Amino acid sequence: xxxxxxxxxxxxxxxxxxxxxxxxxxxxxxxxxxxxxxxxxxxxxxxxxxxxxxxxxxxxxxxxxxxxxxxxxxxxxxxxxxxxxxxxxxxxxxxxxxxxxxxxxxxxxxxxxxxxxxxxxxxxxxxxxxxxxxxx
Ligand SMILES: [Cu+2]
Numbered sequence: 001x002x003x004x005x006x007x008x009x010x011x012x013x014x015x016x017x018x019x020x021x022x023x024x025x026x027x028x029x030x031x032x033x034x035x036x037x038x039x040x041x042x043x044x045x046x047x048x049x050x051x052x053x054x055x056x057x058x059x060x061x062x063x064x065x066x067x068x069x070x071x072x073x074x075x076x077x078x079x080x081x082x083x084x085x086x087x088x089x090x091x092x093x094x095x096x097x098x099x100x101x102x103x104x105x106x107x108x109x110x111x112x113x114x115x116x117x118x119x120x121x122x123x124x125x126x127x128x129x130x131x132x133x134x135x136x
Contacts, residue, residue: 020048021087021122026132028116029097033109038062040102040118040132041095046087053123054085061116062104069100079103112136 026042046052057065067082082100087093095101110116114134119127 020046020050021052021054021120021128022047023120023128023130026118026130028104028110028132028134030110030112030134030136036105038104038106038110039097040104041097042102042130042132043092043094044087045092046089049089051089052087054087055121055123057102057118057120059104059116059118061107061110062118063107064103064105065118066103067095067100068103070098110134 022045024043024045026040028038028040031038057067059065067085068079069082071078071080093100112134116132116134118130118132120130121127
């Protein structure tokens with residue numbers, strides 16, 4: 001009986017595709033409660049043999065989560081949304097201050113030291129959960 005339940009779980013929640021996307025060093029830059037948005041940074045690696053495509057990011061604490069890149073236009077820094085988030089096999093994408101980042105609307109204030117859960121939805125229908133630390 002236990003074996004049957006386990007096998008059913010394996011079919012409903014395939015593990016292979018989730019393991020291919022490895023997230024490290026995920027953190028959120030804290031800002032005062034008066035600021036409505038936060039930026040999040042992390043390293044995303046595809047350790048698998050096939051491309052991984054991220055469909056969306058979600059979190060109870062944040063809404064309107066979008067991936068932004070920072071570009072220079074006529075000597076001015078601009079942010080623009082990245083809509084295609086496909087990570088090739090063996091490719092690493094680094095989100096860091098001054099570069100790519102997640103832009104998120106804060107549903108409630110953040111505080112340094114706090115851990116926030118985020119869910120990543122992939123194009124194969126699987127979900128991956130990660131924890132982000134709020135830093136000063
Ligand atoms: Cu931004």
